[in-house]
Amino acid sequence: MTRLVVATGNPGKLKEMQAYLTGLNLELVLKPAELEIEETGETFAENACLKASQVAKLLGEWAIADDSGLAVDALNGAPGLYSARYGNSDSDRIERLLSELGDTQNRQAQFICVVAIARPDGSIALQTEGICPGEILYAPRGTGGFGYDPIFYVPEQQMTFAEMPPQTKHAISHRGLAFQQLLPKLSQINSTHSI
Template structure:
């Protein structure tokens, strides 16, 4: 009998991605209850992940996993940060705004952060991890893969933008992949203890 884990998202793509990353744990994965909206009022990625995991766990009566992630740019004081998805109405507009605001900036360093939180059915947070991928913002887009800021986020360690990486490489060195690598063994311990 596999354990049930609710993903704190109504986004089918994200639920599938999480299911793929958690495939080795023999979990039954399902999306959060339909119509449930959790307001992301936290000031950090970790706070938002906790809010979502806790609310979805209480609403579903099941264990829940939530994430919050985004891009923080040094020269912009950490912006767009927790507002990464709301920095513009579409990916091209978000990228255009970012490049406009960085025009002439000497420091183009940035980092992607992914915070993951797991809550038990009472809404109590039982696990938290954070994955970080440092990089820099290019002046022009490169690559056709990925989504969001991927075409302008360059990872010096790989010599590629996120949009130029294949899924396996991005999964290994990217912020979300790093967070899942930290989460998996701890989640396995919870499962073995009877999640």
């Protein structure tokens, strides 16, 4: 079984990645807690590549990272890169976003996720992006998920992320779409380079 270091200190993200990468004979491990990577990129792709590259180079092992966020059209793409830092808690972030949108009619938004895998020398071996379009509701609905899930409505499903069964969300979400693109490429690299 080959090790792949997940460039995060978040055990929840590790668990989520394990679910997406199941069956690939990879042992996913969290990066050491003391290893802090500053997200200085100006795009989700730059941040994902930065995290994967730095962790891989510092540890001399293959590494995987993602960066994601919510981009709201009427707010010129905000909260964007600052989605996780838009407030102190999920409820604060939702409250701030709804307050900033107010009665705006244009509620179009998209969740974006970029996943990057770096070789032990820090060079990027793979990068994929998933985008899930939707709308921001005027009030939260549903109890599942986390973050902005209760206000992110997907018209095709007629539900918010927070109302969806986990398997539905995983199939259509930005992160799910990014990993769906990644899996065939990762399998190919794993068989030829022994990640």
